[in-house]
Amino acid sequence: MNRDFTLTEEQEQIRELARDFAARELRPRAALWDAKQTFHADVLPMLAELGFFGMLLPEEYDGLNLGMLTYLVALEQIAWGDASVAITLSVHNSLPTEMILKYGSEEQKRRWLPAMARGEILSAFALSEAGAGSDAASLQARAERDGDGWLLNGEKMWVTNGAAAGVLVVMVRTDAPGERRGARGIGAFVVPTDTPGYEVGKKEDKMGLRGSETVSVAFNDLRLGSEALLGDPDKGLIYALSSLEGGRVGVGAQALGIAQAALEHAVAYAGEREQFGRPIKDFQGLAFKLADMATRIEASRGLLHRAARAWDAGHLDLQLSSMTKLFCSETAVWVTSQAINIFGGYGFMRDYPVEKLFRDAKVTEIYEGTSEIQRLVIARSLYQPRAAKG
Numbered sequence: 096m097n098r099d100f101t102l103t104e105e106q107e108q109i110r111e112l113a114r115d116f117a118a119r120e121l122r123p124r125a126a127l128w129d130a131k132q133t134f135h136a137d138v139l140p141m142l143a144e145l146g147f148f149g150m151l152l153p154e155e156y157d158g159l160n161l162g163m164l165t166y167l168v169a170l171e172q173i174a175w176g177d178a179s180v181a182i183t184l185s186v187h188n189s190l191p192t193e194m195i196l197k198y199g200s201e202e203q204k205r206r207w208l209p210a211m212a213r214g215e216i217l218s219a220f221a222l223s224e225a226g227a228g229s230d231a232a233s234l235q236a237r238a239e240r241d242g243d244g245w246l247l248n249g250e251k252m253w254v255t256n257g258a259a260a261g262v263l264v265v266m267v268r269t270d271a272p273g274e275r276r277g278a279r280g281i282g283a284f285v286v287p288t289d290t291p292g293y294e295v296g297k298k299e300d301k302m303g304l305r306g307s308e309t310v311s312v313a314f315n316d317l318r319l320g321s322e323a324l325l326g327d328p329d330k331g332l333i334y335a336l337s338s339l340e341g342g343r344v345g346v347g348a349q350a351l352g353i354a355q356a357a358l359e360h361a362v363a364y365a366g367e368r369e370q371f372g373r374p375i376k377d378f379q380g381l382a383f384k385l386a387d388m389a390t391r392i393e394a395s396r397g398l399l400h401r402a403a404r405a406w407d408a409g410h411l412d413l414q415l416s417s418m419t420k421l422f423c424s425e426t427a428v429w430v431t432s433q434a435i436n437i438f439g440g441y442g443f444m445r446d447y448p449v450e451k452l453f454r455d456a457k458v459t460e461i462y463e464g465t466s467e468i469q470r471l472v473i474a475r476s477l478y479q480p481r482a483a484k485g
Contacts, residue, residue, distance in 0.1 A: 099168075101400065106165050113169040116145065117176025125177035128306030129451055132298075134259060135180050135306050142184065143214020147173070151188055151341070152196065156208035163341070163411075164403035167348040171399075174352025178455040179306030181349045186255045187211070189342035190335060191218035191264045194283060198326040198334050203285060207262060219260035219288075221251035221312055222335060229468050231332060232278040236314065237268040238328075243321050247284065247292070247314040253462075257310040258295045260288055266335055267314075269328045276329070283331030284323045292317030303454030340416035342463045344402045347423035350459040351395050354427040357434040357452045358388050364438055381437060388430045395426045414476035421469040424459035431456045 096114055099107060120138055128135055142148065150166040152158025166188065174181035195207055210216040227234040236249025247267055257263070263286045270280025286293065296311035326334060362385060365376035375381050402419040405411040431453035435442035442449050460466045 102164075102168065106168055109161070109165055110168045110172060112145065113147075113172035114175065116141070117172050121173070121176030121180055125179070125306065126448070126451065128177065128179060130305075130445075132300070132305045134308050135177070135183070136259060138180060139183070139214065139217065142173075142180075147184055148187060148214035149212025152192060152208055152212045156196075156204060157212040158208070159212075162403075163344070163406035164400060167344060167399060167403050170345060170348040171352040171355070171396075174349040175356045176352075177306065178349055178353050178452075179304045181352060182304055182307050183217070183256055185342070185345035185349055186220060187218050189345050190220040190338055191262070193338045193341050194264055194325060194334055195285065197338060198283070199285070200322075202322065203325070207285065211262070216261035217256055217259050219254055219256035219263045220335075221254045221257070221263055221265040222332075223252050224250065225252050229465060231266070231335075232281070234266060234268065234281065236265075237272075238282055238284060238319075241318060245284065245319045245321075245323065247286070247317040247319065250296070250311060250313045252311050253299065254310055254312045256308055257312045258298070258308050262286065263288055263293075263312070264325070265312075265314075266331050269331075278332045278336075279329050281330075281332040282328040283325040283334050284319060285325055286314075286317070286319065286323065290317055290319070301458075303451070303456070303458055339463070340402075340406065340411045340413060343416040343420035343469075344399065344406070344411075346459050346463045347395070347399045347402070347419040350420075350423040350427035350456060351392065351399060353452050353456045353459070354388075354392050354395070354423075354430040357427075357431045357449055357456075358385070358392060360448050360452075361385060361388065361434040361437045375437075384433055384437065388433055391426045391430060395423045398422055412476075413472050417464070417469040417472040417476075420459075420463060421466055421473070424456075425466060427456035427459055428453070 146159050149158035150161045154160050170181055170185060173184060192211055195203055211218055222231055224234050238245045238247050249267060265284050265286055266281050268280055269282040270276045292315045294313040294315060296313055299309040301309060365381060366374055368375050398419050402411055402415050405415055434449040435453055438447055438449055441447045
C-alpha cells in the first residue's frame, strides 16, 4: 500500500491499521462468508476494540471524534477486505448514530451513544418498505399514541443489521389515516430490539454482500414509551433526509474499497497470465484498460476526500454527497466489470475473487438512494442558490 501524502501522519497510521486488520481478519474469510451467507459477528468485537464503531462520535459519548476523512479512509480499507463488513460499519456509523446525536434528547444520547461508540450495541436503520423505496414519504408503517407512549405496527424491508442490532432507528407514520401529510406526517423512533412485538422476518438471499444481514422487520403492537420518540413526531423523515450525507459518502468509501481490490487483483493477474508467449499486461489494449481503471479510482478518491473535508469543515451538502456516492459507486461497478474481462473466462468463475467483487459493487448503485435519485438531487441543486463550499 503506497503512502498517501495528502493525509496526516495520524490518518495514515489509522489507514494502515485498517488495512492490516482487513488483510489479516477479513480477506481470508470473505469468500466463505459469501458462499455460506454467514454474518461476520465474530469480527465485530475486534473492530470495536480498534474504535471503529465510534470514530465520528464526540468524546463525551465515548467516541473518538476523529472526523469524517479519517473514518472514510479506514472504511475504504475495511471494504477492500470485505464489503459486507464495511456496510455493517457504515450503517452503524451513519444514520442511527447521526440522528440520535443531532436530534436526540440528552437522555437519549446518554442512554445509547456511549454503548454504540464502544461497539457494545450494534445499530440499524429502517425506512424502506415493500411499496416505499425511493418514494420514502409513501411508507405505511405507523405509530399511534397509546396513553403516554406509542404503539407501532407495520413492516420494514431490507434492514441491514436488523437481526443482530440492539437498537433500531425507524421511520413510521404519526399522522392519522384520514389526514395524511406526506413527508411531514412521519416520526422517528429509537427502538430497542428486545422490545416485545419486534419480529425479525425473512433473511434476503442476495446477489452480493452475502455476509451482511439484510432482513425484513415487523412491528406487531410494539409498545414504546414517550422517551423513544426522536425529536418532533412529524419530522422524522426530514431528520433522516438531512442526515443522508454521511451515509452516502460512507457508501462511496465502500465502493472505492471494492474497486481498489478489483484493480489490485487485475494488475497481479495481468502480470502473471501469459498468452502468445508474454504477459497479457504487455498488450496495449489491456494495459490501457488497467490505466483507465486506476485513473477512475484516483478521481473517485479525490472526490470522496473533498466531500469528507467539506463535512469536517461543516460544509458538506446533498449535492456533493450525491456526486460522491454516484461517481464512486458507478466507478466500482465499471472497474469490477473490467477486472472480470481481464481475467477472461476465469473471471466468471467463483474460484477467482473478481466475480464476488462485481456482485458486491452492484448494490452500491442502489442503496442510500439509487444512481437515478442521486442524479435528480444533483440536477435540482444546480438551480438552487448555494453558499460557498469548502
